[in-house]
Amino acid sequence: xxxxxxxxxxxxxxxxxxxxxxxxxxxxxxxxxxxxxxxxxxxxxxxxxxxxxxxxxxxxxxxxxxxxxxxxxxxxxxxxxxxxxxxxxxxxxxxxxxxxxxxxxxxxxxxxxxxxxxxxxxxxxxxxxxxxxxxxxxxxxxxxxxxxxxxxxxxxxxxxxxxxxxxxxxxxxxxxxxxxxxxxxxxxxxxxxxxxxxxxxxxxxxxxxxxxxxxxxxxxxxxxxxxxxxxxxxxxxxxxxxxxxxxxxxxxxxxxxxxxxxxxxxxxxxxxxxxxxxxxxxxxxxxxxxxxxxxxxxxxxxxxxxxxxxxxxxxxxxxxxxxxxxxxxxxxxxxxxxxxxxxxxxxxxxxxxxxxxxxxxxxxxxxxxxxxxxxxxxxxxxxxxxxxxxxxxxxxxxxxxxxxxx
Numbered sequence: 001x002x003x004x005x006x007x008x009x010x011x012x013x014x015x016x017x018x019x020x021x022x023x024x025x026x027x028x029x030x031x032x033x034x035x036x037x038x039x040x041x042x043x044x045x046x047x048x049x050x051x052x053x054x055x056x057x058x059x060x061x062x063x064x065x066x067x068x069x070x071x072x073x074x075x076x077x078x079x080x081x082x083x084x085x086x087x088x089x090x091x092x093x094x095x096x097x098x099x100x101x102x103x104x105x106x107x108x109x110x111x112x113x114x115x116x117x118x119x120x121x122x123x124x125x126x127x128x129x130x131x132x133x134x135x136x137x138x139x140x141x142x143x144x145x146x147x148x149x150x151x152x153x154x155x156x157x158x159x160x161x162x163x164x165x166x167x168x169x170x171x172x173x174x175x176x177x178x179x180x181x182x183x184x185x186x187x188x189x190x191x192x193x194x195x196x197x198x199x200x201x202x203x204x205x206x207x208x209x210x211x212x213x214x215x216x217x218x219x220x221x222x223x224x225x226x227x228x229x230x231x232x233x234x235x236x237x238x239x240x241x242x243x244x245x246x247x248x249x250x251x252x253x254x255x256x257x258x259x260x261x262x263x264x265x266x267x268x269x270x271x272x273x274x275x276x277x278x279x280x281x282x283x284x285x286x287x288x289x290x291x292x293x294x295x296x297x298x299x300x301x302x303x304x305x306x307x308x309x310x311x312x313x314x315x316x317x318x319x320x321x322x323x324x325x326x327x328x329x330x331x332x333x334x335x336x337x338x339x340x341x342x343x344x345x346x347x348x349x350x351x352x353x354x355x356x357x358x359x360x361x362x363x364x365x366x367x368x369x370x371x372x373x374x375x376x377x378x379x380x381x382x383x384x385x386x387x388x389x390x391x392x393x394x395x396x397x398x399x400x401x402x403x404x405x406x
Contacts, residue, residue, distance in 0.1 A: 016140075236270055
């Protein structure tokens with residue numbers, strides 16, 4: 001078993017699930033369990049200035065080899081937490097050797113099957129070895145695959161004595177809840193530019209992402225006995241549905257793809273007296289994104305005009321912006337990533353991210369930071385998997401990338 005796979009299988013067994021709507025960073029202390037392991041291993045490999053801070057961020061420096069000290073400083077970043085969508089506790093990874101096509105039974109007892117009909121792309125990996133779970137948890141390739149690939153790279157660079165400039169490493173908490181860069185110290189990190197290793201299938205190269213905002217709506221109703229409710233009752237849940245019906249019905253995640261934006265009702269709770277809704281607003285185009293935000297505000301104003309001021313209250317908060325405008329002045333990052341992929345025999349798949357990424361926020365914090373693939377599929381679910389050969393190829397890509405910058 002190669003080092004990158006051995007590391008990955010160890011890391012996924014550490015529960016690092018983050019939780020939304022928490023005030024603290026990290027949102028769960030257990031993320032620091034993996035942070036401590038990674039900090040210790042970075043020191044063992046030979047990195048300098050290794051530390052884990054109070055918020056769980058792990059940093060380390062791989063010093064430049066002799067004569068390479070003046071080169072631009074490269075950063076590599078991955079996140080430690082896993083999604084709260086499916087449990088990440090007691091992950092039981094296994095390797096399906098020499099996959100020959102067809103469905104993979106993850107758990108016969110619970111009748112959990114990774115089926116070709118649902119996930120046909122798995123047959124792109126016939127003849128390869130595929131890491132899966134027992135179907136009761138997610139796998140955690142998002143983003144422990146990225147961590148394992150970066151760690152294996154550091155180990156190889158030290159052992160092989162391959163010439164390289166200064167390389168900065170960071171592992172962050174809470175990416176899955178949108179707080180990965182919250183306390184990231186860009187100045188202390190000291191990189192001129194960086195890559196997050198946090199993408200999906202092999203070949204993915206991303207430098208565009210959604211502009212994202214969170215819209216929270218509270219509807220204030222009036223409850224009274226149903227027998228005498230005429231002209232008195234205001235049913236908050238019904239009014240909430242009226243708001244929802246005024247949004248474009250086809251501009252939702254399940255009806256869009258590529259560069260198409262959407263409104264996503266992520267949470268709803270309510271009764272007669274009060275209803276609360278949370279929407280995710282997304283679009284790649286900044287002007288359309290701003291128009292989407294204006295639309296929800298205008299609907300609130302209109303409905304308050306119908307039902308009385310204060311019936312609808314809202315808050316609207318930007319989460320991140322499209323990193324493209326920050327990457328365009330640094331397109332050598334993309335050109336070099338493509339060259340590294342070619343060196344490793346990987347075909348680049350340049351695609352927009354239909355979501356956010358730590359790299360987007362970091363790019364707007366002064367650290368240009370596109371996103372590289374890790375090799376995984378079906379993130380955030382029990383059908384997550386990653387081919388062994390993909391991880392090994394991505395390690396070769398990272399080696400080539402370091403050589404390009406040297």
